[in-house]
Amino acid sequence: MNEPRSPAAGREDGAAAPGTEHRVRGRLLVASALLIAGFLLTFPLDFSAYQALERIDHPLFQQAAQQFSFWGDYFPGSVLVSVILFTGGLLARNRRIRSAALASLLAATCAGLSVDACRFSFGRPRPYATAAAAALQLGRAPEVKVSFGRTRPGTDLPDGFYGPVGIHMFQGFPSGHATSSTASAVAVLPLVPEIGIPLTLLAAGVCWSRMELRQHYLSDVAVGALWGALWGIGFGRLLLGRLPPRPKPAPASPRHAWLERKRGQSR
Incomplete structure (x- = not known):
């Protein structure tokens, strides 16, 4: 007579438990x-x-x-x-x-x-980056791939993503x-x-x-x-x-609890 098999036994070795994939997706989201x-x-x-x-x-x-x-x-x-x-x-x-x-x-x-x-x-350019300094290091003017439509006052380099430029001043984010x-x-x-x-x-x-x-x-x-x-x-x-879980403190003895009550009453 065949013994009943558990749901876990019906899965292949290494297969994810039911719901694991959904939990991972949820956490990623x-x-x-x-x-x-x-x-x-x-x-x-x-x-x-x-x-x-x-x-x-x-x-x-x-x-x-x-x-x-x-x-x-x-x-x-x-x-x-x-x-x-x-x-x-x-x-x-x-x-x-x-x-x-x-x-x-x-x-x-x-x-x-x-x-x-x-x-x-x-x-993304760092706050101190300028177009002139970038052109000096790259040998060309950098081209923004995704523009944020703004330029910080005090600089002439538009804020945005420039792609893998390869120099330190374009490694600002994150x-x-x-x-x-x-x-x-x-x-x-x-x-x-x-x-x-x-x-x-x-x-x-x-x-x-x-x-x-x-x-x-x-x-x-x-x-x-x-x-x-x-x-x-x-x-x-x-x-x-x-x-292992941290051990819980041992409960107070009856005599210790009685002394604590007496001490509280005398205050």
């Missing part, structure tokens, strides 16, 4: 919607944010921004965070911290590589620093929030520094940070799911 919304909401504020930073500019801000940008890059920033976390996890014999280090490094690496491919391909620093920090949040929260605040400082140094517009930084956060959430949740 949500991620795409967040990135598009982030760009559309911040794009109109690009020039006003740029001008606001110019009005309040100060040498101290520039010095702080340079430090944030240096330490907030993939190397040394994201790599250093992962090394310190992993070393601390080894010394403390804490698997959760070691997992946070791995999640941070994987998120920053994948987010950084993917965003580099995007910014090389899009070819911000690589914002992407890798945010990915590195957000990946730690679900695993070790007491470390992830300060790292996230530092990543916000990195995002500010890229605008303060006139390397990126607000929309460049916003989309980069969103892209990094998505990778950070993904790897953080993935590594969290491989860990």
Whole structure:
């Protein structure tokens, strides 16, 4: 007599479970919607944010921004965070911290590589770019492929996507620093929030520094940070799911609870 077969047994080895494909598609749609919304909401504020930073500019801000940008890059920033976390996890014999280090490094690496491919391909000019400087480096005048129909006051280079131009001043969108620093920090949040929260605040400082140094517009930084956060959430949740749950605190003994009630009544 043939035994009944489970639905899982009827699938070929390696086949996706029912609904997995729909979940993946749904998450991709949500991620795409967040990135598009982030760009559309911040794009109109690009020039006003740029001008606001110019009005309040100060040498101290520039010095702080340079430090944030240096330490907030993939190397040394994201790599250093992962090394310190992993070393601390080894010394403390804490698997959760070691997992946070791995999640941070994987998120920053994948987010950084993917965003580099995007910014090389899009070819959006950085805020400091000018037509003369671009022509000098390229040996020809750059041609915009997708024009945004605007030019920032103070420059003569129309804003838009110029395609894979291949020089640094046309690698503005999205911000690589914002992407890798945010990915590195957000990946730690679900695993070790007491470390992830300060790292996230530092990543916000990195995002500010890229605008303060006139390397990126607000929309460049916003989309980069969103892209990094998505990778950070993904790897953080993935590594969290491989860990045993944190032990719950032991319930108080009856005598301890009685003493606490007496102490409360005497106040």
